[in-house]
Amino acid sequence: MRIANLSDRLVLVVDGLAVDVEEASGGRFSADPQAVYDRWNEFRQWAARAALPGGNRFDPARLGSPAPTPRQVVAAGLNYRDHAAEAGFALPETMPPVFTKFATSISGPVTEVTLPPGGHTDWEIELVVVIGVRAHRVPAGDAWSHVAGLTVGQDISERVTQLEGPSPQFSLGKSFPGFAPIGPSLVTPDALDDPDDLGLRCTVNGEEVQKSRTSDLIFSVPELLARLSSVMPLLPGDVVFTGTPAGVGLGRDPQRWLAPGDELVSTIEGIGELRQRFVAQP
Numbered sequence: 001m002r003i004a005n006l007s008d009r010l011v012l013v014v015d016g017l018a019v020d021v022e023e024a025s026g027g028r029f030s031a032d033p034q035a036v037y038d039r040w041n042e043f044r045q046w047a048a049r050a051a052l053p054g055g056n057r058f059d060p061a062r063l064g065s066p067a068p069t070p071r072q073v074v075a076a077g078l079n080y081r082d083h084a085a086e087a088g089f090a091l092p093e094t095m096p097p098v099f100t101k102f103a104t105s106i107s108g109p110v111t112e113v114t115l116p117p118g119g120h121t122d123w124e125i126e127l128v129v130v131i132g133v134r135a136h137r138v139p140a141g142d143a144w145s146h147v148a149g150l151t152v153g154q155d156i157s158e159r160v161t162q163l164e165g166p167s168p169q170f171s172l173g174k175s176f177p178g179f180a181p182i183g184p185s186l187v188t189p190d191a192l193d194d195p196d197d198l199g200l201r202c203t204v205n206g207e208e209v210q211k212s213r214t215s216d217l218i219f220s221v222p223e224l225l226a227r228l229s230s231v232m233p234l235l236p237g238d239v240v241f242t243g244t245p246a247g248v249g250l251g252r253d254p255q256r257w258l259a260p261g262d263e264l265v266s267t268i269e270g271i272g273e274l275r276q277r278f279v280a281q282p
């Protein structure tokens with residue numbers, strides 16, 4: 001199953017066409033894209049059996065994040081060996097570094113992003129998990145049953161803000177408006193051939209800068225959820241960024257930052273793509 005947020009309304013995406021959930025369910029499920037996660041298993045059962053009307057074509061630019069207003073956004077750093085090495089950090093052994101991207105940074109999948117003046121703005125393609133069932137002290141073997149689905153995220157990062165001062169400011173440097181594009185749709189794990197092995201790829205102006213597979217994660221999705229939920233309950237609709245592979249601008253020689261006019265395209269196999277164009281602050 002595939003769901004999306006089309007002009008702030010929850011839709012099922014069937015063969016690339018959008019079916020409005022509130023209309024198709026006769027009002028049983030709300031149009032609010034975030035509210036569905038509080039009734040996730042009930043919604044899944046309904047969607048699996050419902051006789052759906054034909055869908056409508058839509059413009060991807062009208063999509064919002066499939067989880068637009070989560071109660072918590074949790075992001076893991078240094079979760080691929082090659083990225084930890086390029087960033088100059090030791091590998092995490094029991095828990096990756098964890099930070100948040102504040103919820104005001106969330107956007108849909110096709111956007112224009114304003115570059116902070118004087119900043120060094122960088123890209124980080126990431127697999128994003130959305131929680132479907134509250135997870136607290138969940139073992140890795142049971143973690144997938146708490147996942148609503150997977151989607152594509154960009155952990156856009158302004159490195160000057162992130163790294164200046166006496167200790168790094170991961171959350172702040174990664175939370176400018178538009179720095180957390182998510183989408184285009186949310187795909188349930190059963191709809192993917194192998195949800196633990198998805199190809200990720202990101203390009204700047206058509207040039208490939210990141211390419212990896214989620215099977216290279218140090219903490220796989222279930223391992224990451226087990227470790228996070230050993231500390232904090234993960235709530236329905238929460239968003240988890242799982243970390244980025246090598247190839248970010250910070251790790252290059254010479255370093256490279258996004259500039260006005262650049263186009264960033266981030267793709268995950270079986271899910272879809274994000275498309276960001278960067279502009280100078282007027």
Ligand code: ZN
Nearest residue numbers: 124155243244
């Ligand atoms: Zn990241």
